[in-house]
Amino acid sequence: MSFVYEKLMGGKKGLIGFIILAALILVIFPLFLDSFRLNLVGKYLTYAFAAVSLVLLWGYGGILSLGQGIFFGLGGYAMAMFLKLEASSPENTAIQSTPGIPDFMDWNQITELPWFWEPFTSFTFTVLAVLIIPAAFAYLIGAAMFKRRVGGVYFAIITQVIAVILTVLIVGQQGLTGGINGITDLRTLNGWDITSDSAKNIFYFVNCILLLAVILASRVILTSKFGRILLAVRDKEDRVRFSGYDVANFKIFVFCFAAMISAIGGAMFTLQVGFMSPSFVGIVPSIEMVIFAAVGGRMSLIGAVYGTLLINFGKTTFSESFPEMWLFLIGGLFIAVVMLFPNGLAGLWDDYGHHITHKLRFITKGVSKLIPQSMLRKVEDTRS
Amino acid sequence: MNMLTNTDFTLSIEDLTVSFDGFKAVDNLNFYLDKNELHVVIGPNGAGKTTVLDLICGKTKATSGSIKFLNHELTGLSEHAIVRAGVGRKFQTPSIYENLTVLENLEVSYPYGRGVFGSLMFKRNEKVLNKINEIAKEIMLDHALDTEAGLLSHGQKQWLEIGMLLIQDPQLLMLDEPVAGMSVKEREQTAELLNKISQGRSVLVIEHDMEFVARIAHKVTVLHQGKILATGDMETVQNDPKVIEVYLGH
CATH class of the missing domain: 1.20.5 (Single alpha-helices involved in coiled-coils or other helix-helix interfaces)
Known part of the structure; x- marks a missing residue:
């Protein structure tokens, strides 16, 4: 009897939490939600990738990134560029002065596809770009910061600044990026209509499975010696350094991994919502992602998913009736969680x-x- | 050329100086440490004791001079490289991972899987567990392997940190005030522990408690204003008029 109890409550506790989450998003939501609502939940779940990445980065690593929107955005834009090129075939864009290039380029008097758009005609390249470009960018930021031992508040501010710079860059380069409107009017993926209900349902399930896979991969990392070193670095960085570890490499790795996870979320966002814009890159979305993780419990991979869902359901419900109040409400909630329940929903549970x-x-x-x-x-x- | 300056010492510090904005915390220091030697550095506050340890382990960079460990120059190496060369250092306040168990603390300190991918692939096999058990027994914490380190008593935390160094089997062990805040009984046990672990390696200790120093030290060095005032066995040093003046004079 005690054996069963131990297995259920102790060793298998994590497994049960995982099964409940999987059942909720893979069975219960699809059974009880209509196609529109399910697509909405699918959109929320793409943010959950970023929230999960922050559990690794912030909860375990003690590295607060206020710029996960950067990587969410890079992943999303890479996917959007591929879809936009497919939607801009010469037949579809015959009325433009330069057919065959995205419409916003034509409006901005650009007559040739820019060099960095060229490779995004390949789907394989795009998938690799979604994974590798954000990780490579995170490596550059991470190597520059962590090797010089920049951390804490300074790191948070710098990531936030990079998020702003990227937003300004995207908005400013309208002809190359679609500007403030983003990349819109995405229709097909290798000829398959992505705006249909059936496509959206399939994307929902693909998204869920990727999210669960990401959670499992993160668990593998956290239960390895790497995970314990991550915690050790958070609590006593000097002790780890003077135990023979090059601490910066560990931080860089987890930052890159977190970037990659967030980017998968971004790419799935583009596929399910059908556009990508700078409003998912900047400060506000980046901070919202931190709030999702904080509310869910920054030490809980699964809690991060519930935190994301809860806040977004709240946002949709409240922002319809009290649009001005919502930001104050979420701000207040964030402060309350940090002060009263530092371990979030997972801690309460x-x-x-x-x-x-x-x-x-x-x-x-x-x-x-x-x-x-x-x-x-x-x-x-x-x-x- | 290099061969000429090679020595049999575990540690040889020559002409070491570090200045912070013109203030010389360590001033032209020459210091040698033999194998199997347990050497205690004493001195009044601000004498530069902790700075010397900081310089050896790479936490502070020397302005000039040389630190040779087993005839390898340490100045200019990064902290983790110095540790990997075989230098372990305990900090003044117990520096352990409070949220990890005693076992996990020792495991994180285990000198394999120190790279990113090495740590991802690291397996807690029998060899690792045997080593952890052996060290835990030595530091009298074998009954507390699954205890969260934050719950240990102050003295046990000090021992755990010593254990975290021992598991790396360093050739040079540096301990900054290892008995600070310990009870009389814990001090006795620590003295015993230090005598045991100084066999086969060199140990450099900073300590204030003279009774404790007398019990463990093979050799004592008195540091004052970044310079060596006296070196020798405890009795010689205690009877040195310069030392008496520094400790009692002003």
């Missing part, structure tokens, strides 16, 4: 969850006692 499960068990026991045994047997008979 760890502290009070056993009360709920205990009560549930009590109730089900009571109910089963109220029902006469003969009736239960009858139900079983009719079933078989």
Whole structure:
């Protein structure tokens, strides 16, 4: 008996949490939500990639990045560039003065496809770009910062500044990037209509499976010695350094991995929502991602997903009725969580969850006692 | 050319100077440490004791001079390279990972899987566990392997940090005030521990507690204003008029 208890509550606790999350997003949501709502949840779940990346980076590594939007955006833009090129075939753009290039380029008197757009005609290249470009960019930032031992608040500010610079760059270079409107009017993926309900449903499931895979991969990292070194660096960086580790390399690695995860989320966002714009790159989305992770519990990979869902459901509900209030509300919530529940939803569950499960068990026991045994047997008979 | 300056010493510091904005915290220091030697550095506050350890382990960069460890120059190496060469250092306040268990603390300090990918592939096999158990027994924490390190007593934390160094089997072990905040009994146990671990390696200790110093030191050096005032066994040093003046004079 104690063996089962130990396995369920202790060793298998993580597994149960994972199965519940998988059942919720793979079975319950698709069963009970219509196509529109499901697509909306799918969009939220793309943000969850960034929230999960912040659990690794901020929760375990102690590295607060206020610029995960950079990587979300890079992933999203890479995918959008591919889809835009496909949507800009010479037949589709015959009315332009230069057919065969994206419409916003034509509006900006650009007559030739810029060199860095060329490779995005290949889907293989695009998928690799989604994974590698953000990681490479994170490597550059990480090597420049961590090797010089820039950390803490300074690192947070610098990532935020880079997010602003990238936004300004995208908005300013309208002819190359689509500017403030972003890259819109995306239609097909290798000839397959991505705006149809069936395509959106498929993307939803692909997105869920990728998210669950990312959580498992992150778990593998966190349960290895690397994960313990990450925690050790967060708590006593000098001790790790004077134990023979090159601390900067560990920070760079986790920063690159987090960037890659966020970028997958960005690419899935573009596929499900059908456009990408600078409003998903800058300060506000980057800070929102931190809030998702904080509310979910910055030490919990699964909590980050719930935090993301909760905040976004709240946002959709409240911002419809009280558009001005929403920002204050989310700001207040963030402060409250940090001050009162530093471990977020996951922490609350760890502290009070056993009360709920205990009560549930009590109730089900009571109910089963109220029902006469003969009736239960009858139900079983009719079933078989 | 290099051969001429090679020595049998584990550590030889020559003409070492570090100045912070003109203030010489360590001034033209010459210091030698033999194998199997347990050497204690004492001195009044601000004498430069901790700075010397900082210079050896690479935390502070020397302005001039040379630090040779087993005839390898350490000045200019990065901190982790110095550790990997075989120099371990305990900090003044116990510096352990409070959120990890004793076992995990020792495991993180285990000298394999120190690269990013090495640490991802690292397996907690029998060899690792045997080594951890052996060290845990030595530092009297074998009963507390699964305890979160933050819950240990102050003295146990000091031992754990010593254990985290021992598991790396360093040739030179540097301990900054290892018995600070310890009870009388813990001091005795620590003295015993230090005598045991100084076999087969060199140990450099900074300590204030004279009774403790007398018990463990093979050799004592008195540092004052970044310079060596006296070196020798405990009795010689204690009877040195210059030392008496520094400690009692002003």
